[in-house]
Amino acid sequence: MSPMKQVWCFFAIFFISMISAAQNKDEADLIIYAHALKKGLYKSFEEFQTNNPSGEGDLVIKNRSSAAQIYLLANRNELVMRDAAGQEHKIKNYWGYCDGQYIYIKDNGLNKIEPAGYYCIYELRGVQPSRGYYNQADMTVNSISTPVRLKKVINIITGExxxxxxxxxxxxxxxxxxxLLEEFRRDNARKDQLEYYIDQFNQRNKPVFQ
Structure with a gap:
């Protein structure tokens, strides 16, 4: 090999190595590969994605009663920050929150995320009033609160x-x-195994930055 070809070969290997190292670093930054969760406020999906919360302070999740959720049309909980005097201030604009052990996404209140892989699952919970019933004892009409649960998934790469x-x-x-899609189509009980297929997809597919 001529000296010129040797030089070009060296630079080609160098640049390929640099690209590979950068890609591996980006992949390692994903929260699903983190050895420990960082406590704080996620102001964006990207901060959650890379385990890099930028908001700090004495953050606390405050739960609301079922009555407050129904009659005030309020979320089941909210995030507040306590100042040095102990006063609580509602946090408005943020994506999610980590208490150092668990991760929560803001979606009709705060809901715990399981960062299990390519697709992370969380359950949205709340209550809503259903039709009332007549109480013969005191001749009043009372409403019944109905729990509402809806499971969602979030793509760790796109945020969808x-x-x-x-x-x-x-x-x-x-x-x-x-x-896996073909297995899903053949499965007559697939509607009862949705989380199983998310788990299988996560095990079979490794998320990488595009």
Whole structure:
């Protein structure tokens, strides 16, 4: 090999190594690969994605009663910050929160996320009033509160959030894994195993930055 070719070969190997190292660093930054969670406020999806909260302070999740959720049309909880005097101030603009042990996304209140892989699952909870019933004892009409639960998934690369449903699995998630999609189509009980297919997808597919 001529000296000129040797030089070009050296630079080609060098640049390929640099690109590979940068890619591996980016992948290692994903929160699903973190050895420890950093406590604080996520002001954006990217801060959650890379385990890098930028908001600090005495942050506390405050729960609301079922009555408050129904009659005030309020979320089931909210995030507040306590100042040095002990006064609580509501946090308005943020994406999520980490208490150092668990991660919460802001979606109709704060909901715990399981950072398990390519798609992370969380459950949205709340209560809503249903039809009233007549109480013969005191001749009043009382309302019944109905718990509401809805599971969602979030793509750790794009931040896209989808309801965890058979339609969304078949339409948007599993087409990225054709063998798993075919298994899903043949499964007569698939509607009862939605989380199983998310878990299988996460095990079979490694998220990487594009």
């Amino acid at each position: 959030i989808l309801e965890l449903s058979a339609y969304n699995l078949k339409k948007y998630i599993l087409p990225q894994d054709k063998d």
